[in-house]
Amino acid sequence: MPETAGPEEASGFDRTLAFTVAARNARGRLVRLGPVLNDIIAAHSYPAPIRHLLAEALVLAALLGSLLKDAEGQLTMQAQTKNGVVDLLVCDYRAGQLRGYARFDRARLDELGPNPTLHALFGDGYLAVTFDLASSSQRYQGIVPLEGDTLAEACESYFVQSEQIPTLIRVGVRSDANGCVAGGMLIQHLPEGEEGRERLHVQLDHPEWEHIQIMGGSMSQAELVDPMLDLETLIWRLFHEEREVRAERGARVVKGCRCSGEYYRSVLARFGPEERKEMRNEEGLILVDCAFCSRIFEIDLD
Ligand SMILES: [Zn+2]
Secondary structure (H helix, E strand, O other), X not given: OOOOXXXXXXXXXXXXXXXXXXXXXEEEEEEEXXXXXXXXXXXXXXXXXXXXXXXXXXXXXXXXXXXXXXXXXEEEEEEEOOOOOEEEEEEEEEOOEEEEEEEEOHHHHHOOOOOOOHHHHHOOOEEEEEEEEOOXXXXXXXXXXXXXXXXXXXXXXXXXXXXXXXXXXXXXXEEEOOEEEEEEEEEXXXXXXXXXXXXXXXXXXXXXXXXXXXXXXXXXXXXXXXOOOOHHHHHHHHHOOOOOEEEEEEEEOEEOOOOOHHHHHHHHOOOOHHHHHHHOOOOOOEEEEEOOOOEEEEEOOO
8 A cells, every 4th residue: 555545546546456256267457547547638639439439448458457467568459440530549558657549530520429339430440459578578469350349348359369368348437527537347267277378278158257257247337437436345246255355456557658858869869860851840840749648849959
């Protein structure tokens, strides 16, 4: 527990919770994003459907990212299409730092109305999930079609198709005048209590897993976003009949971006003098914008 627990901490905002249901060979994560979500969204002037989409994607990135055992590892989720209304959605998570943005066609989005389906937003798209492990420089990537009604369903397909891990994911997003709250839960079946990444011969119709799926499936979207219910209470409600349920608070989630003037200077320094000349504006500066933060950096190199 951190020494100073603010009101957001107390109500379970912006942190993850790891849990295991040992007797059922299941593990899970819970997350509820509040202030950090509004902070990330505030950097962009997105219309409601895109805010909702990004909120869901950020919850998923926090859930998947919190599975990383490698403290400096990174999880990246990228949804992409060739000619969708949203052509790119990127979120990443590293050491509790979360960021994300979406690129979309505003005019075409307006034609879709207030509650567009995932398919209306992306058309025939795909979702790439990448785990970069800093300690071993290993990279695991899986790509699945953006099918189903939600990004959460596409993430479930990623786990089943790319990692052969039965996975249940629930996400809730609530927006009102006070801002946005989004919560999510991920539960996975681990054969014989195995916790590693290498696993074979997982039975999708395992009775233990069917039980966990039924229990987990009863979690409502309203519960996930209800600030009066802390994350431990949600787990207790679902699994209080199980013999042994362990829960442990995970990382605090913060808004984090790797952009800085120094970083872009080092990138631009790799270009030749002629190329840099082409990039300069009338004042001799090179403008670089960070899509995650909507910040523009004026770089003066020479
Ligand atoms: Zn940035």
